[in-house]
Amino acid sequence: MKLRPLQDRILVQRVEEETKTKGGIIIPDTAKEKPAEGKIVAVGNGKVAESGERIALEVKEGDLVLFGKYSGTEVKVDGEEYLIMREDDILGIIE
Amino acid sequence: MKLRPLQDRILVQRVEEETKTKGGIIIPDTAKEKPAEGKIVAVGNGKVAESGERIALEVKEGDLVLFGKYSGTEVKVDGEEYLIMREDDILGIIE
Amino acid sequence: MKLRPLQDRILVQRVEEETKTKGGIIIPDTAKEKPAEGKIVAVGNGKVAESGERIALEVKEGDLVLFGKYSGTEVKVDGEEYLIMREDDILGIIE
Amino acid sequence: MKLRPLQDRILVQRVEEETKTKGGIIIPDTAKEKPAEGKIVAVGNGKVAESGERIALEVKEGDLVLFGKYSGTEVKVDGEEYLIMREDDILGIIE
Amino acid sequence: MKLRPLQDRILVQRVEEETKTKGGIIIPDTAKEKPAEGKIVAVGNGKVAESGERIALEVKEGDLVLFGKYSGTEVKVDGEEYLIMREDDILGIIE
Amino acid sequence: MKLRPLQDRILVQRVEEETKTKGGIIIPDTAKEKPAEGKIVAVGNGKVAESGERIALEVKEGDLVLFGKYSGTEVKVDGEEYLIMREDDILGIIE
Amino acid sequence: MKLRPLQDRILVQRVEEETKTKGGIIIPDTAKEKPAEGKIVAVGNGKVAESGERIALEVKEGDLVLFGKYSGTEVKVDGEEYLIMREDDILGIIE
Numbered sequence: 044m045k046l047r048p049l050q051d052r053i054l055v056q057r058v059e060e061e062t063k064t065k066g067g068i069i070i071p072d073t074a075k076e077k078p079a080e081g082k083i084v085a086v087g088n089g090k091v092a093e094s095g096e097r098i099a100l101e102v103k104e105g106d107l108v109l110f111g112k113y114s115g116t117e118v119k120v121d122g123e124e125y126l127i128m129r130e131d132d133i134l135g136i137i138e
Numbered sequence: 139m140k141l142r143p144l145q146d147r148i149l150v151q152r153v154e155e156e157t158k159t160k161g162g163i164i165i166p167d168t169a170k171e172k173p174a175e176g177k178i179v180a181v182g183n184g185k186v187a188e189s190g191e192r193i194a195l196e197v198k199e200g201d202l203v204l205f206g207k208y209s210g211t212e213v214k215v216d217g218e219e220y221l222i223m224r225e226d227d228i229l230g231i232i233e
Numbered sequence: 234m235k236l237r238p239l240q241d242r243i244l245v246q247r248v249e250e251e252t253k254t255k256g257g258i259i260i261p262d263t264a265k266e267k268p269a270e271g272k273i274v275a276v277g278n279g280k281v282a283e284s285g286e287r288i289a290l291e292v293k294e295g296d297l298v299l300f301g302k303y304s305g306t307e308v309k310v311d312g313e314e315y316l317i318m319r320e321d322d323i324l325g326i327i328e
Numbered sequence: 329m330k331l332r333p334l335q336d337r338i339l340v341q342r343v344e345e346e347t348k349t350k351g352g353i354i355i356p357d358t359a360k361e362k363p364a365e366g367k368i369v370a371v372g373n374g375k376v377a378e379s380g381e382r383i384a385l386e387v388k389e390g391d392l393v394l395f396g397k398y399s400g401t402e403v404k405v406d407g408e409e410y411l412i413m414r415e416d417d418i419l420g421i422i423e
Numbered sequence: 424m425k426l427r428p429l430q431d432r433i434l435v436q437r438v439e440e441e442t443k444t445k446g447g448i449i450i451p452d453t454a455k456e457k458p459a460e461g462k463i464v465a466v467g468n469g470k471v472a473e474s475g476e477r478i479a480l481e482v483k484e485g486d487l488v489l490f491g492k493y494s495g496t497e498v499k500v501d502g503e504e505y506l507i508m509r510e511d512d513i514l515g516i517i518e
Numbered sequence: 519m520k521l522r523p524l525q526d527r528i529l530v531q532r533v534e535e536e537t538k539t540k541g542g543i544i545i546p547d548t549a550k551e552k553p554a555e556g557k558i559v560a561v562g563n564g565k566v567a568e569s570g571e572r573i574a575l576e577v578k579e580g581d582l583v584l585f586g587k588y589s590g591t592e593v594k595v596d597g598e599e600y601l602i603m604r605e606d607d608i609l610g611i612i613e
Numbered sequence: 614m615k616l617r618p619l620q621d622r623i624l625v626q627r628v629e630e631e632t633k634t635k636g637g638i639i640i641p642d643t644a645k646e647k648p649a650e651g652k653i654v655a656v657g658n659g660k661v662a663e664s665g666e667r668i669a670l671e672v673k674e675g676d677l678v679l680f681g682k683y684s685g686t687e688v689k690v691d692g693e694e695y696l697i698m699r700e701d702d703i704l705g706i707i708e
Contacts, residue, residue: 046204048230049196078688078697085230088196093283093568095191096665101619101658109616109688109697116229118173118204127173127204127229134686134697135618135655141299143325144291180325183291188378188663190286211324213268213299222268222299222324236394238420239386275420278386283473285381306419308363308394317363317394317419331489333515334481370515373481378568380476401514403458403489412458412489412514426584428610429576465610468576473663475571496609498553498584507553507584507609520708521679524671527704560705563671570666591704593648593679602648602679602704 046120048127051090053102055081055115055126078109078134084125100130107137141215143222146185148197150176150210150221173204173229179220195225202232236310238317241280243292245271245305245316268299268324274315290320297327331405333412336375338387340366340400340411363394363419369410385415392422426500428507431470433482435461435495435506458489458514464505480510487517521595523602526565528577530556530590530601553584553609559600575605582612616690618697621660623672625651625685625696648679648704654695670700677707 048054058080083106089099102108115128143149153175178201184194197203210223238244248270273296279289292298305318333339343365368391374384387393400413428434438460463486469479482488495508523529533555558581564574577583590603618624628650653676659669672678685698 045233046230047233049225049228052229054230078686087230091187091193092661092665093188093663094665095187095189095193098661098665111686116173116206118229130619133619134622134688135616135624135657138615138617140328141325142328144320144323147324149325182325186282186288188283190282190284190288211268211301213324235423236420237423239415239418242419244420277420281377281383283378285377285379285383306363306396308419330518331515332518334510334513337514339515372515376472376478378473380472380474380478401458401491403514425613426610427613429605429608432609434610467610471567471573473568475567475569475573496553496586498609521705522708523705524700524703529705562705566662566668568663570662570664570668591648591681593704 046085046118046125046127048085048087050087051098051100051130052087052127053083053100053130053133054085055108055110055128056084056123057081057126058107079112079114080107080109080137081126082107086130102130102133102136109134109137141180141213141220141222143180143182145182146193146195146225147182147222148178148195148225148228149180150203150205150223151179151218152176152221153202174207174209175202175204175232176221177202181225197225197228197231204229204232236275236308236315236317238275238277240277241288241290241320242277242317243273243290243320243323244275245298245300245318246274246313247271247316248297269302269304270297270299270327271316272297276320292320292323292326299324299327331370331403331410331412333370333372335372336383336385336415337372337412338368338385338415338418339370340393340395340413341369341408342366342411343392364397364399365392365394365422366411367392371415387415387418387421394419394422426465426498426505426507428465428467430467431478431480431510432467432507433463433480433510433513434465435488435490435508436464436503437461437506438487459492459494460487460489460517461506462487466510482510482513482516489514489517521560521593521600521602523560523562525562526573526575526605527562527602528558528575528605528608529560530583530585530603531559531598532556532601533582554587554589555582555584555612556601557582561605577605577608577611584609584612616655616688616695616697618655618657620657621668621670621700622657622697623653623670623700623703624655625678625680625698626654626693627651627696628677649682649684650677650679650707651696652677656700672700672703672706679704679707 083102083104086100089097091097110132114132115126118125178197178199181195184192186192205227209227210221213220273292273294276290279287281287300322304322305316308315368387368389371385374382376382395417399417400411403410463482463484466480469477471477490512494512495506498505558577558579561575564572566572585607589607590601593600653672653674656670659667661667680702684702685696688695
């Protein structure tokens with residue numbers, strides 16, 4: 044079973060914030076909203092611009108990404124927890 | 139008798155949230171707004187962009203979809219309850 | 234005497250909600266805003282998009298439609314009550 | 329002396345609401361905002377869209393129109409009272 | 424010395440509202456915002472639309488215009504008081 | 519050392535408001551927001567429109583301009599105080 | 614390990630405000646929001662406009678830039694603190 048996001052939405056599996064070994068990103072303890080780390084599981088086909096052209100996403104399945112802590116909507120697929128968010132919620136790709 | 143949605147609107151029949159056998163999606167019990175599951179019964183012809191081009195919908199009749207819990211307007215057709223919402227309210231297609 | 238709506242506006246004659254024989258739609262008694270049923274009496278020529286192109290309406294005279302209960306502005310023409318609203322207020326066509 | 333409206337603005341002379349002989353429209357006494365009746369005295373050349381194209385108005389001098397009761401700005405030209413409003417404030421043309 | 428407005432801005436010299444001989448416009452004493460009368464002293468080159476095209480102004484130097492009473496920013500050039508506003512603040516040209 | 523503004527931003531050096539000999543502009547003492555006078559020190563390359571085209575600025579280095587009193591962000595470069603603002607904050611060019 | 618920003622986002626390393634030797638910019642002590650100085654470490658590929666065209670960034674890796682004091686989201690990569698912000702948050706490039 045799979046969940047395919049629509050348009051510019053993506054399906055992300057959150058990486059535990061305590062586990063800093065995966066990507067090496069350490070979130071500082073400041074008053075600012077802290078970004079979270081996740082792995083992209085599925086992506087949409089991209090949004091259609093006013094010109095009628097479909098704009099492909101910059102992220103792809105498997106990318107390790109950083110996103111705003113409160114971004115997305117939680118959902119469980121086959122017992123696993125995921126987040127559905129828009130590509131615009133992604134701050135950057137961890138390489 | 140049929141109800142044909144206009145433009146980027148779709149007609150959805152809600153799938154009971156207790157029935158987790160249909161799509162296998164389990165909605166987690168968090169404070170966040172939980173998505174609901176439904177089956178698409180009818181779709182519009184798509185919205186017309188500022189370029190004058192009609193943008194076809196990504197979803198089609200029969201698709202099992204996930205949408206925001208409070209999305210859409212309720213309506214009864216031939217005794218059955220449905221929801222009319224915009225394609226943008228759809229978070230993803232369950233495959 | 235006739236009233237011709239401008240651009241993407243339409244003239245609708247409300248169908249009494251108690252009369253469920255006309256279209257067979259029964260409005261459920263929920264807390265949500267309930268849609269109303271009406272018959273289209275006249276339509277505008279369509280809105281002009283930023284591209285300069287006029288976008289024809291999807292609805293036409295005679296269509297039986299569903300719209301948000303509080304949509305439109307009331308007006309009396311030759312003693313009959315009508316509603317003037319935009320095509321975007323129409324949720325779907327009853328076929 | 330004349331007042332020429334700019335772009336998508338029009339100059340309208342209000343028709344007294346008590347006089348129902350002119351166009352035959354009777355405004356119902358409901359809680360909703362009631363539309364008013366007027367005659368178009370002058371029209372602008374139309375608004376320029378983002379495409380750079382000027383969009384001609386649908387209404388012309390002499391048209392009897394219906395508009396929202398509180399639309400427009402009042403002005404007196406040669407002792408006569410008029411309203412300056414945008415074409416979008418016009419609900420329909422009385423034919 | 425001269426002040427040249429940018430883009431769709433214009434420089435207007437207010438005509439005293441008490442002087443009704445200049446253009447013959449008498450402002451009615453209603454509760455609505457009353458328009459003011461002025462003479463255009465200088466105009467900008469026009470705004471650039473999203474299409475990249477510059478849209479020429481409809482008003483020109485010397486035009487007698489009507490504008491919203493509180494439109495524009497006051498400025499003194501060589502001891503004379505003027506108003507800088509956008510063309511969109513102009514309601515119409517007095518001819 | 520130089521500070522180059524991005525896109526439609528400009529770098530302005532404020533001209534003292536008490537010094538009315540430079541441009542001859544006297545700011546009236548009204549309740550309205552008073553514009554300030556300044557000299558353009560550097561300009562950006564212009565904003566990119568939705569059409570993908572870069573729109574050149576109308577102002578250039580050396581222009582004496584008028585802008586809203588509270589426009590822009592203050593910054594010190596090599597001990598001199600400047601303002602960084604957008605071209606849209608400029609009301610007009612003093613010639 | 615690297616963090617690649619998406620679209621029109623950039624990764625910036627803040628330059629200490631006390632160190633005025635790097636760029637020579639001294640931030641004045643006023644009540645206004647003071648800009649901060651930083652070095653660009655990585656840039657995105659640019660945002661896609663409604664025309665479907667990708668708009669390249671004006672800034673590049675290595676640029677010394679000025680930005681609003683509260684712009685961006687903090688993140689730690691390999692023990693170093695960075696800020697992720699949009700190019701639009703950049704006021705100018707220090708040359």
